[in-house]
Amino acid sequence: MxxxxxxxxxxxxxxxxxxxxxxxxxxxxxxxxxxxxxxxxxxxxxxxxxxxxxxxxxxxxxxxxxxxxxxxxxxxxxxQGCNGMVEEKLIKGSSELVEVGIDMAQMIFWLVCMQVVLAITSGALNEWLGAVDDMEKVELNVKSWSVLFSHVAGFAAINAWGSLQQKFLNANPWQALLVVPLGSAGLFLLYHIFDLIREKIAHMDDGEKDEYEEKWDEETEEAENDVAGLCMSFLTVQAIRFGISGFMPNQEGIEPWAVAISHSPHQCHLLIGSGLIFFILTLAMLNLTRIWEVPERLDRLIDILNNYLTFGLSWCLFYGVRWRICATHFxxxxxxxxxxxxxxxxxxxxxxxxxxxxxxxxxxxxxxxxxxxxxxxxxxxxxxxxxxxxxxxxxxxxxxxxxxxxxxxxxxxxxxxxxxxxxxxxxxxxxxxxxxxxxxxxxxxxxxxxxxxxxxxxxxxxxxxxSEETTEEGAEKAVLKEYAKQHFDLFLHGQTDESDLDRAHLLMKRHRRAAHGIKHPGSHMPQLKHLMVTSSGIVEVDAPEEHRNKGEKKKKKNAGHKKDLSVSLLG
Incomplete structure (x- = not known):
C-alpha cells in the first residue's frame, strides 16, 4: 500500500x-x-x-x-534505431515470407557481432591483434560488451521470432505459443554451430585453450543464455496477453490505443498473477538445483530456464502495470x-x-x-x-x-x-x-x-x-577499505592524538596483511621485533603470535563471506 x-x-x-x-x-x-x-x-x-x-x-x-x-x-x-533503417530500406513493400527471412538474417548478424566482439575484448584473438591487459581489466571489458550485445541480440531475436509469430502463428494463443519451442530449437542449433567455431579457433594456435579463450567461451555462452531467456520469455508473454485480452500485440508488444485503454482490472490482475507464477517457478528451480545435483550437460539448460522465468516475471509486471494505468484514461x-x-x-x-x-x-x-x-x-x-x-x-x-x-x-x-x-x-x-x-x-x-x-x-x-563483497576475498578487501577510510579520516582530523595515529598505522598494516594473505615479517625473521615507545616504557607490539591469534578469531567471526562493515580501527 x-x-x-x-x-x-x-x-x-x-x-x-x-x-x-x-x-x-x-x-x-x-x-x-x-x-x-x-x-x-x-x-x-x-x-x-x-x-x-x-x-x-x-x-x-x-x-x-x-x-x-x-x-x-x-x-x-x-x-530500434538500426531496425528502423532495415524496415525502411529492406522490408518495406516485401512479402511476409521475405520479411521473416530478413528479420532472421538480422538476428544472425547481431549474434555473429556478439561472438566477434567478445572474442576481441576477451583477448582470445591476442595472437592476431596483439597483447592484452591483465585479466581483471579483461573481465571488466568483456562483461560490459557482453551485457550490451547480449541484450541487442536478444531484442533482435525477439524481432525475428516475433515476426514468425505475427505472420504465420497468430490464429489463437496456443498457436502463438508454438513459436517458443520452435525458436528455442533454432537458437540451440545456432549456438551449437557457434560453439564448434569457437572450439576450432581456440585450438588453431597451440591446440589448447588458454585463460583468455576460456573467458571468451564462458562469457559468450552466458550471453547466449541471456538472449534465449529474453527472447523466449517475451514471446511467451505475448501469447499470454493474447489469451487474456483476445488481441495479439505487435512485434514490439504495442497495442492500438483503443485496445490499450480497454483492459479491465480483471485482465490486469490475471497478467500480474502470471508474473507471480513465473516467480514461484523461479523459486522451485532454485530449490531443485539445491537438492538435485544437476548433470553438467544440463547446466546450460538450467541457466536458460532461470533467465526465462526471471524475464517472464518482468514482462508480465511491466505490461500488467501498463494495462492498469492505461485503463485509468488519465x-x-x-x-x-x-x-x-x-x-x-x-x-x-x-x-x-x-x-x-x-x-x-x-x-x-x-x-x-x-x-x-x-x-x-x-x-x-x-x-x-x-x-x-x-x-x-x-x-x-x-x-x-x-x-x-x-x-x-x-x-x-x-x-x-x-x-x-x-x-x-x-x-x-x-x-x-x-x-x-x-x-x-x-x-x-x-x-x-x-x-x-x-x-x-x-x-x-x-x-x-x-557484488564481489559477497565472496571471501571481496569481503576482506571491503573491510580493509573501511579501515583505510577511517585511517585517512584520523590523519585529516587535527585533534587526533599522535599515539592514536601510531597505533592506527600498526593496525592498518595488520589488516592489510589479513586482506592480502601476507605473512607477518616476524614469522620468518624471529630476530625482528616491532617496538613502540610509550609513557610506561618500550613494549613489543604486533607480534606474530598475536597477529595469528587475532587473524583466526577474525576469520571465525566473519564466516559466511558476508562481513559487517561497521568496524572501528581503534575500537
Whole structure:
C-alpha cells in the first residue's frame, strides 16, 4: 500500500500539467518533458539516497538495478534505431515470407557481432591483434560488451521470432505459443554451430585453450543464455496477453490505443498473477538445483530456464502495470503515458528493494536518522529476517538476485519505451528536414554514445565491486577499505592524538596483511621485533603470535563471506 501515494502523485502531476498548458496548446513532447522534469528531480535524489544507504546490501541491489536499467536502455535504443533503417530500406513493400527471412538474417548478424566482439575484448584473438591487459581489466571489458550485445541480440531475436509469430502463428494463443519451442530449437542449433567455431579457433594456435579463450567461451555462452531467456520469455508473454485480452500485440508488444485503454482490472490482475507464477517457478528451480545435483550437460539448460522465468516475471509486471494505468484514461497522449509509467515503475521498484533486504537494524547504535522511515516501510515484510524465500540462505540470496535482475529489466524497458516514444515524436517533427528513420537512428546512437561509456566506466565497476563483497576475498578487501577510510579520516582530523595515529598505522598494516594473505615479517625473521615507545616504557607490539591469534578469531567471526562493515580501527 505504500506505493499508492506515489501512483496518485504521478497521475496528479500528469493531469495537472496539461490542464495548465491548455491555453498554450502544448505539444505532446512539451507535456512529456514537463512531467519528466518534475519527476526526474525526485527520481535522481532517490537514487542518491539508495546508492549511499548505510546498509551495503541496499547499496549493492541499487547499483545492480541501475546497471541493468542502463544496459537494457542502451541495447533497445541501439537495436530500434538500426531496425528502423532495415524496415525502411529492406522490408518495406516485401512479402511476409521475405520479411521473416530478413528479420532472421538480422538476428544472425547481431549474434555473429556478439561472438566477434567478445572474442576481441576477451583477448582470445591476442595472437592476431596483439597483447592484452591483465585479466581483471579483461573481465571488466568483456562483461560490459557482453551485457550490451547480449541484450541487442536478444531484442533482435525477439524481432525475428516475433515476426514468425505475427505472420504465420497468430490464429489463437496456443498457436502463438508454438513459436517458443520452435525458436528455442533454432537458437540451440545456432549456438551449437557457434560453439564448434569457437572450439576450432581456440585450438588453431597451440591446440589448447588458454585463460583468455576460456573467458571468451564462458562469457559468450552466458550471453547466449541471456538472449534465449529474453527472447523466449517475451514471446511467451505475448501469447499470454493474447489469451487474456483476445488481441495479439505487435512485434514490439504495442497495442492500438483503443485496445490499450480497454483492459479491465480483471485482465490486469490475471497478467500480474502470471508474473507471480513465473516467480514461484523461479523459486522451485532454485530449490531443485539445491537438492538435485544437476548433470553438467544440463547446466546450460538450467541457466536458460532461470533467465526465462526471471524475464517472464518482468514482462508480465511491466505490461500488467501498463494495462492498469492505461485503463485509468488519465491522458490520451502516448508520450505522456510512457513517462508516467516509467516514473511509477521506477519509484515502486526502488522502494521494493527495501522489501528484498532486512534493512537497517532498529537496535543498531550508530544508524543514521534517515533510516527511521524504513522501519515503517519494511516492517514485517523484511525478506531475510522472516525467511520469506525459505530458511536456506542460498535460496534467499538466489531469489533476491532474480528479483533484482527483473526489476532492472522492468525499469530499463519502461524508460526505453518513453524515450522511444519521444524520439518518434521528434523524428516526425523533423520530417521536412530529415527522414524519420535516419533522424531516429542518429538520435538513438547519440544517446547510446553518451550513456554507454558512463555506464562502462563508472556504474559497472561499482556494481562489480559491491557484488564481489559477497565472496571471501571481496569481503576482506571491503573491510580493509573501511579501515583505510577511517585511517585517512584520523590523519585529516587535527585533534587526533599522535599515539592514536601510531597505533592506527600498526593496525592498518595488520589488516592489510589479513586482506592480502601476507605473512607477518616476524614469522620468518624471529630476530625482528616491532617496538613502540610509550609513557610506561618500550613494549613489543604486533607480534606474530598475536597477529595469528587475532587473524583466526577474525576469520571465525566473519564466516559466511558476508562481513559487517561497521568496524572501528581503534575500537
Amino acid at each position: 505504500a506505493s499508492w501515494p506515489l501512483v496518485r502523485a504521478v497521475l496528479a502531476c500528469a493531469i495537472l500539467v496539461p490542464v495548465l498548458a491548455e491555453e498554450e496548446e502544448s505539444s505532446p513532447v512539451a507535456i512529456a518533458i514537463s512531467v519528466m522534469l518534475m519527476g526526474s528531480i525526485g527520481f535522481q535524489m532517490l537514487m542518491f539516497y539508495l546508492v549511499n544507504w548505510p546498509d551495503r546490501d541496499i547499496q549493492r541491489y541499487s547499483w545492480q538495478v541501475i546497471s541493468q536499467t542502463i544496459s537494457i536502455f542502451c541495447a533497445v535504443l541501439l537495436f 491522458t490520451h497522449e502516448n508520450a505522456l503515458l510512457m513517462v508516467a509509467i516509467a516514473l511509477f515503475l521506477s519509484g515502486v521498484s526502488f522502494l521494493f528493494i527495501f522489501v528484498l533486504d532486512k534493512g537497517v537494524n532498529v537496535t543498531e547504535p550508530n544508524r543514521m536518522p534517515a533510516t527511521c522511515f524504513m522501519d515503517g516501510l519494511a516492517g514485517d515484510m523484511q525478506v531475510e529476517d522472516n525467511h520469506l524465500f525459505g530458511e536456506d540462505s542460498e535460496i534467499a540470496e538466489g531469489a533476491t538476485e532474480k528479483m533484482i535482475t527483473g526489476l532492472g529489466i522492468l525499469i530499463g524497458f519502461s524508460w526505453e519505451q518513453s524515450f522511444d516514444t519521444a524520439v518518434d515524436v521528434v523524428a516526425e517533427g523533423l520530417r521536412h528536414d530529415c527522414p524519420p528513420t535516419i533522424s531516429k537512428m542518429l538520435m538513438s546512437i547519440c544517446l547510446v554514445v553518451i550513456v554507454f561509456p558512463a555506464w562502462r566506466i563508472y556504474i559497472l565497476p561499482t556494481e562489480r565491486e559491491l
